[in-house]
Each structure stands twice: as structure tokens, then as C-alpha cells.
Amino acid sequence: MSTPKPPMGSPCNGCGACCLAETCAIGTDLLGYASPCPALETDDGRYWCGLVRHPSKYLASHFPEADRRALDEFLGGMIEQALGVGRGCDSDDDA
Ligand code: SF4
Ligand code: SF4
Incomplete structure (x- = not known):
């Protein structure tokens, strides 16, 4: 995949x-630290954060009693907010 990075502040x-x-x-x-990030997913010609899309896939072992759909909605929303999804590209253009 080789979609060019847009300028900082542009839509992701x-x-x-x-x-x-x-x-x-x-x-x-x-x-835990790993590179590339184990939650980095590709689908539909682009990259996605798996912790936003379906955190239960990665974190279910921490919440063995939890309903997966509820976990996805609750944690996915929290992680989405914490990452600033929807607020534009926050990656430095020189990086
Ligand atoms: S936030 Fe990351 S994935 Fe989105 S446009 Fe910027 S560099 Fe690309
Ligand atoms: S935004 Fe998501 S996929 Fe990207 S490094 Fe962070 S946890 Fe991994």
C-alpha cells in the first residue's frame, strides 16, 4: 500500500x-511495544487501527467476562477519542 501522506491537519x-x-x-x-504495531490492520486499500475497529480482538483476554460487542463499542469509542480520530492528520510532515 502506498497512499501518500497528506499534509498535517488534512483529513486522515x-x-x-x-x-x-x-x-x-x-x-x-x-x-506492549512492538513495531509494526500488532493492531495495525489493512482493509479496503488503507490502514486502520484495530484497537478502534474491534478492540475485543486484541484485549478480550483482559476482560474474560465481557460481552465482545459491548467491549468493542465501549473501548473502541474511548480509544477513538484518545487517538483523536476524525480530527485530521496529526503526524508531522517531516517525520
Ligand atoms: S494520521 Fe496517520 S494514517 Fe492518517 S493521514 Fe496522517 S499519517 Fe496517514
Ligand atoms: S493508532 Fe492503533 S494501529 Fe496505530 S500505532 Fe496506535 S494502536 Fe497501533
Whole structure:
């Protein structure tokens, strides 16, 4: 996949440059440090954060009693907010 990174502040196009360059603090805190991030997913010609799309896939062992759909809605929304999804590309253009 080789979608060019848009300028910082532009709508995110899922180019993946940020996550490929460095695993973020949330990914490191929740999954342990690894590069590339184990939650980095590709689908439909772009990259996605798996911790936003379906966190239960990665974190279910921490919540063995939890309903997976509820976990996805609750944690996915929290992680989405914490990452600033929808607020534009926050990756430095020189990175
Ligand atoms: S935040 Fe920026 S660098 Fe990261 S995937 Fe979106 S457009 Fe690409
Ligand atoms: S946790 Fe999500 S946003 Fe962070 S590096 Fe992994 S895939 Fe990217």
C-alpha cells in the first residue's frame, strides 16, 4: 500500500505513515511495544487501527467476562477519542 501522506491537519486518508513510523503510546500501553504495531490492520486499500475497529480482538483476554460487542463499542469509542480520530492528520510532515 502506498497512499501518500497528506499534509498535517488534512483529513486522515489511512496512509498508515504514522503507525508504520512508530507504535503510539496507546498501542504500546495496551499491547506492549512492538513495531509494526500488532493492531495495525489493512482493509479496503488503507490502514486502520484495530484497537478502534474491534478492540475485543486484541484485549478480550483482559476482560474474560465481557460481552465482545459491548467491549468493542465501549473501548473502541474511548480509544477513538484518545487517538483523536476524525480530527485530521496529526503526524508531522517531516517525520
Ligand atoms: S494520521 Fe496522517 S499519517 Fe496517520 S494514517 Fe492518517 S493521514 Fe496517514
Ligand atoms: S494502536 Fe492503533 S493508532 Fe496506535 S500505532 Fe497501533 S494501529 Fe496505530
